[in-house]
Structure formats: structure tokens, C-alpha cells
Amino acid sequence: MRFTSPPNRHHFEALVWELVRLIPPGKVSTYGQVAKIILAVLGRTGGNDRAWGARWVGGAMAACPPDVPWQRVINSQGMISLKKGPGYDRQKDLLLAEGVVFDVRDRVDLKRFAWEGPSQEWLQARTPTPGASSSG
DNA sequence: TCCTTGACTCAGA
């Protein structure tokens, strides 16, 4: 199930998976964070796109290949967005195995475990804009 | 065909 369809669904999902693969063990990112980055790469930095993009990321995660560390993507509140059940426990267990700590409210401290994001090189390599100017 | 259900986030009280 997925809400709406991103501008370039295949490209979008491919970028999402590629980006998520960059998240190191013990770190987590959020749907909004991933969405923001991907949308920026796609040239869509609109307001609603961010919120909707998050759902698109969720949709992409729902169909991600096995080599994607989907567990490292959680919601903006630092909580597992999956419904309580095997999937939820699975994600939590995977994150716990990586050293991610959960609060008594099952929340992850994003201040501590949030992924800083991809390298500038990665972004520049994906961004269609030439970005001629360069600064130290 | 109609109704319910989804891997979300921001803003207001």
C-alpha cells in the first residue's frame, strides 16, 4: 500500500534504497529526512512534498529489496512507524542488535542516533544541477 | 460499488 505516487516512482524508490543503504549500523534516519534529501535531488523542495514524500519513502520501504537496512528508517518522532506486531518487533530487534537504544516509550533519541546524512559527493553526484561554483 | 486501511509530518491547543 502506498499513498499517492511520487513524481518518478521508480527513480524515487531507487534513490531511497540507495540512500538508506548508506545509513551505517547503529544509526537511524527518518522518513522525512530521507524524503527531503531525495526530493532535493529530484528538485522538489515544496512544502507538502515533504510530508507526502515521507509517505512515499514509507511506500518505498514497504517494497525494498532485502539488502536495504529498512530498519534504520523510523518516523520523525523517533518511533517505529510499524503497527505493533511481528514487523514492529522485528524492526526494534534489529535496531537493538545494532546498539540503538529505545526509551521507555519505545522512542529513539534522534539527537543521539540520527544519521547525519549522505556525503556532499553523493548528493552532488545525484543532483542534476551542475553546481559549477565550488567553495572550501 | 462503497468502505476501510495503510512503514508520515506539520501545526494548534
Add this chain to the structure above:
DNA sequence: CTCTGAGCCAAGG
């Protein structure tokens, strides 16, 4: 901080 509402599309019974 916690709870609630809006945004808007597609699949299944």
C-alpha cells in the same frame, strides 16, 4: 510534552 486534524491516493473484501 501529548493529543488531534488535515493533506490525498490505491488496493482488498
